[in-house]
Amino acid sequence: MEPAEQQSGQGFFAKCIRAIFGAPKHLKDTNLFHKMALIPILAWVGLGADGLSSSAYGPEEAFRALGNHTYLAVLLGLATALTVFIISYAYSRIIEHFPHGGGGYIVATHMLGEKAGVVSGSALLVDYVMTITISIASCCDALFSYVPQHYHHYKVPVACVLTLLLIILNVRGVKESITVLAPIFAIFVISHLIMLLYGVFTHTERFAPLAGDFSTGIKHDLSSIGLFGIMLLFLRAYSLGGGTYTGIEAVSNGLQIMREPRVQTGKRTMLYMATSLAFTAGVLFLCYALVGIKPVEGKTLNAVLADGLFAGWPMGSTIAFITIFSEGALLLVAAQAGFVDGPRVMANMAIDSWFPHRFAALSVRLTMRNGILLMGVAAIALLFYTGGSVSALVVMYSINVFVTFSLSQLGMSKFFIQRRKEDPQWMRHLSVHLVGLVLCVTILAVTVFEKFTEGGWMTLLITSVVIVLCYLIKGHYKRVRLGMADLDQSLLDVPVSAHGEPPAIDHNAATAIQLVSGYSGFGVHTLFSILSTFPKTYKNVIFVSVAMIDSGSFKGAEEIEALEQSVRFGLEQYVNLARKLGFAADYRMAVGTDVVEGATTLCQQIAGEFPRSTVFTGQLTFRLEKFYHRLLHNETAFAIQRRLQWDGLTTVILPIRVRT
Template sequence: MTQAKLSSADAVPVERSFFHRLWRTLIGAPRGLADKSLFHHLSLIPFLAWVGLGADGLSSSSYGPEEAFRALGEHSYLAVPLALLMIATVLIISLAYSRIIEAFPSGGGGYLVATKLLGPRVGVVSGSALVVDYILTITISIAAAGDALFSFVPLHLHHWKLTVDAMLLLGLATLNLRGVRESVVALTPVFIVFVITHLLLIGYGIFSHASEMQATAAKVTDGFSQGLSNVGVFGLLLLLLRAFSLGGGTYTGIEAVSNGLPIMREPRVPTAKRTMLYMASSLAFTAAGLLLCYLLWSISHVPGKTMNAVLAERVAAQLPFSSTFVFLTLFSEGALLIVAAQAGFIDGPRVLANMAVDSWMPHRFSALSDRLTTQNGILLMCGAALSALIYTKGNVSAIVVMYSINVFLTFSLSMLGMLQHWISRRAEQHWRRQAALFAVGLLLCVSILTVTVLEKFTEGGWMTVVVTGMLVGLAFIVRKHYGMVYDKISELYQEDMVELAHVPAGEEAAVGPLDPSQPTAILLVSSYSGLGIHTMLNIFRMFPGYYKNLLFVTVGVVDSGVFKGEETVDALQEETEKMLARYLRLAKRLRIPCECDYELGTDAVDEAEKLCRRLHREFPKATFFAGKIVFQRERWYQRLLHNETAFAIQRRLQWSGQTMMIIPARMA
């Protein structure tokens, strides 16, 4: 068996178009899989993971507390219990997801939890909700960033906000196409500026009013007394629950860490748990601190400005370099929101890839680019987020409602799955403690989800429900189609194996070595399946006695389902060799002189072209063959669901003057 050659940045010199050279300039050169430390260099340490994934949670403090405080209306004294409730909720959900990280160390987040613990049908609901959630993560982060940046821009220029939002979105998508680590490192400085400025803002905002704490406490107590006399205990609880639920955007992004486990530096679980600790503590402090500052400084909504902008201007008025501080605070807030959109570009394509591996989504979403990014998923997330941005005209209040529904649907399913998991493991020590944690988390998440849907369904919430439902329906259609194709290929396999039944099993012929001067059939296969066997047999049915040699060749594709650690490329190489060995055993039973060869890479077409060119130099009388599923009635969606790899390779080889035939496997 020929030793595989790992793909590298070195390629056959080919004249490239202007657009190809521009693309390479924007996203960088291909990465080489031959580098054994590649995954180590691409993975994230806890601090960088906090920046890339934790920023999603931390940035929600830019709009979540404001939505909650505004929902209190004249009952602003409820900001104190609301702040305590926010801290408790952040810590409970974060602790629950730390336990999920321990239970599912390979990652996958809500989709994997629901699939494994509640069944595939519930899993696809959670996965579809997550995909829409991450699209809206990008949308709301970019829209809120625009609000923050335009808070110190005159009102007559605000009509440019949507254009600027779109440009920021496209720029971030381009950055992500270069790779996760590059995009995170590039955005780290603005994250640090945000942390410093908001620590100063909240710290000074609270401690400068330390002497007035007694008066503020008395004001809050009087407010409670007046509220009890006006609306009663039940009325106050409803007001608090409503504000708590409508501020649900504060808790979004907590799940991002569990979804992003595959990009964490080893040991992954401790890295992810430390990242979760960083995110939870920073989010709890920031969200609760801003709520208290709103109350202490009597902040109210001002048209054209966020409440954080109003607070920053009030606080900075008592500080030196006030205008500089306000600018840095608002600029870093806007920039962090752009960083937060990063979580959508990291985890959204990853959820799509996980669903594609399970055949709920087109398989092309599991493919990696030569920069080892889920390029198709990134482009889809960018296009969908841009559409949502245009539809809502960048209105954060409208987006946050659409956003929170799916977040808490996924949270609720994850909590329910883990609660069921621990109830079923009652024999284990501390199961009651674990079950209680997820029961409380489930109660909190379901409460927020229910109030948000009931309160905001007619104000945009219906759109999220409809789009998510359509995506779930689409997933079932895709899965049904792939299942039908799999069944048909299995039928081909059974038919061909019946024909091969007369060949004695385990009796491999002692065939001689290949003669390069003789006609050679080179068969491209992707896996050991009915399609490959059917194609091999048809070669000798169509050309009886002509071909004297047979080569099996394949490309071991490194996709998102494979590339999860430094050891995975070696595992793929071993799996590829085992698959080709099965074809060799079958061909030798048929007394056909045969060998095999393979490449490993991220693009099947590029690697197959290089491999075929090399083999053609060794076997000048070679003809290349590949099998292709052909449907009786061609539909446009079949090209989306099934790759056109065979035709793409055929076009390239024919342009190089080599012969390739595609043998159909008919699907009625």
Template sequence: MASSPTPPDPPSWSRRLKELLFGKPRNLQEAGLVEKLSLVALLAWVGLGADGLSSSCYGPEEAYRTLGSHTYLAIGIAALTAFTVVLIATAYSRIIEEFPHGGGGYVVASKLLGERVGVVSGCALLVDYVLTVAVSVAAACDALFSFLPPDWHGFKVASEVVIILALTVLNIRGVKESVLTLAPIFVLFLLLHVFLIVGGIALHLGQVPQVVGNLKDSFRSGLASLGGWGMVVLFFHAYSMGGGTYTGLEAVSNGLPIMREPRVRTAKRTMLYMAVSLSFTAAGLMVCYLLWGVEPLAGKTLNAVLLESFSARWSWGQALTVATLLSEGALLVVAAQTGFLDGPRVLANMAVDSWVPHRFAALSERLTTRNGILLMGAAALSALLYTHGEVRHLVVMYSINVFLTFTLSMLGMLRLWLGRRNSQGRWRKVALFAAGFSLCGSILIITVVEKFRQGGWVTLAVTGCCIGLAFLIKRHYRGMAGKLAELDRTLGTIPAGEEKVAPSLDPGKPTAAFLVASYSGLGVHTVLNALRFFPGHFRNLVFLSVAVVDSGAFKGEGELAKLRQRQEAMLAEYVALANRLGFAATSRLGVGTDVVAAAEALCLEVLREFPRTVFFAGHLIFRRERWYHRYLHNQTAFALQKRLQWQGVPVVVLPVRVY
């Protein structure tokens, strides 16, 4: 007879520290939990729109710097920038309508262009979101150190490392907590930049004739020195180098799962807020650079130079400059949220499709994709240290993958609407996505060609390695699925003998409890082997399963109910199998995000009801164990065995050899 389980120990100091940093576990039984964690349009604008709005701190600057002495072209680039923002935002609003459960680049490309193209887009997005974190934090510290003494600049990289670590912890606590914490910063940034842009333009209204005359003279001079073709090349080169301006626009369509119902309406409203705020800010800043004759200064951003010129006329001007730069730095930190919000979600989607290890689909006790968040944080730190926090280097690396994803999404939607011959508004949408594809594809090609040797090759190499690794992982999982399918065909439907009258459960008799994930050859193999090794010993069979709430299941209240129903139906099949074998049988179901912790609680509950229970679990074994098997396949059986054996509970792990 098994000994009584030892009472659980009080929480360890590490557990208490974990709860202090990340918060206490969420209660999955709480009514309206999904609704409470979702975001309304204004909060989604903060959490997802901050990336787009904050890109106005470095995108327009890069374009303006590229113009060199030909700054008169800034007016045209400002207008084209605003048009591009509106065009891409409108296109993604249509994508949101087509993919109401989340239409990020990975999903769109996979559904419309095939899974192989989808994994290219997915890997590009992953690298993009890593660089979102790195470039946002680096640009934030550039803004903050613009008004600090030069002697302090040696601490910039260290400050960036600390910020990324803090954001990692904050995001593991949960999406809504992190967004609510940072919302005031977003509002402050918006108000101060509206004041700067409106004030910067208003102060030059009396000089409009003079400004227009200067622009005409500069244009004629530039035309004489560059020629018509040279001016066109410079214009589009500078426009492409400002591609970082548009990098946050895809985030809304990818972030639908965290939005308040009705999600499509919420997402489209969020996209509208983002498009208006970004087009106004990016175009407005570029116009102000031109009007105020801003020139680059070492150790300062162009926004810092503009602010110093704009505020010099007032006694409180220095305070305005510092406050605005602080808001920029803070908002850029908020923008890094996008990498932590959407990057793990892309990982989770790819994990469900077996392109990356399945563990990236798992949720933590706080219902965040913790493994993905940790990976994003670690990779962003690596990118930051590799580039020494240089924003211009990071922006080049960043823009390439953004526009690769944009281009593939536009191409997929263009193909979709070309095929819908009788749909209302077909040609209007074809024109929209054709324009988007042409614009995004052009920016992508120019950026790769112009910046290949200045960091572009690094992005392409890293993305290529990610794609290759994804195909290797997919091949492994596909091979495993084939072997398990053979096992299912052999054992999944046996035995199908005569129906027998199953005896009643007797809690005092020896009981075998089986931990199963699905009704398959793997589970049946474990049951039959246990009965073969202990012939005639067990009188009761209990089947245990944990309905694991991962990122695929946590999309709404209805999804959680469906998950429970599926698992209950699966357990009923095992009970029926046991009855056909002549055993008394029952089942128990647990729900949780951590399968080991939920299974442990379930086992202890069964042990109180059936004190003479031996627990069984199956585990896949390989002829040649490789180091990567530990990362690609869970170690649930051994982790659970260790926990329960410490409490004096017998657990047998039976090997299942598939190849």
């Protein structure tokens, strides 16, 4: 293929990609952060929907676990609502004291150490894959409640298509995807508010018989299984309804996307989510008991409830369908939390070297595309593995959620004990976290014990594998850092005497364009390699660097400005070193999310100024190249070389040996 034809093909492909995923964001836009940040209502839609949507499956699992002892449903509803408020209040304290996001991973890392942090982070990652999977699987269950049984084998393919749709929406941008899905959220809230209030107010005559059923049921069970048996039965149902609380942590994990002031926005979002979830879950239990809901094959309990309540209404079947359809659609919205927060946890772990560093990178749309794609692919694999079974998924989901919850409550308990001299209300805050810790550990222990053979073992195995992989990745990066530290120690302090006044830049002289990233022994080694390999060849040295915006620096305009200053300071150090060595030197820099694109553009511009240019860059090399090196270390040098080769600009890659 001729170069022109290839570029034309690339241009068409690029246009298609841009049409699907959207055009790049402009980093120099002074209102960029304001435009991308979420107000409380939108944050409630994007992050709170995860918690609210759990009312579609959490209460149902708990109610089914009661079996014939449904007289306990009202107490179960009260306990569920109270637990929602306790855990939500505890996470509001996390928002207040850890305002930069990261939730359970950051709390566990800072308060309990990096070992607890990696356990919490790994559990969160698996949890968010489960969030996507169970939300979409429950969505399909709700939607297929009104589809004939012989079509139900299409559930998994439909779920996979919905997952792909969400991947595309999230790569385009968080706010864009939430805006598209907001009307679904509104329809759910309105339709379920009508259903629940109608269910209660049209069955007020059932309150007295319900109290009688409670009295009769408890007397019968006291004589048959005893008080201890009733307590175990209630505890089992309460614990197996643990899916109701999944999603509460999403707000604290996603604070980076909140509009300033972030803490107030996050706490208000948490209040919206907690109130709506506690009301919906608690009143659902009451309606189940008042109406006397019985399971129907192929239908969710909420679908049975809606059909029964709206049966006498004009167009009642249509209203019931809209109500349950909105529930299914909300579950699709809830999968957003997995795509929003999962990649953010992954990015935080990548910054701490528990995950490949590339997962901290941002796309041109300023989204964590690598993390979004990995979360989506993992969710599709899990859908196929479980066959889209919500019962199996909710067990796997709940276990990981409560591992993170327990570590977060333990970490915050330690936090307030350490602050007891500074915070006069420390005892009040501590008591909430201790109660939350007891509840979370209890639910975790009962769920693992009850459901170990029904999927519990699988989620523990998956999480353990992720933890082991994290330690292997961290160990590799530690060894590489030690090798880089040796370079820094031997080269950064090399005494260099100035060779008099540095010469002026000659645009017609041979010029070495050196790509660097921060002032380090790696960059100095590359410079010395150029001088020793090509002695007396180059008169000018132009240092080039791209200030790469990743999830660690993309927190506000101040962080980006600080990054630019840091990169500029490093470039000035390189220029001073080159001038001491007797070369004419200068630097060029750019800000972007794609190093290859930014560096290529700068090199092309410099080649226009200096026609006799050669580009030089360093690349880590290992004694024994392993299959995982390309995943853990970028191939930036080779990608730039390929791009510049087509522009006729020679690029030389100098190997830098690092002992690992």
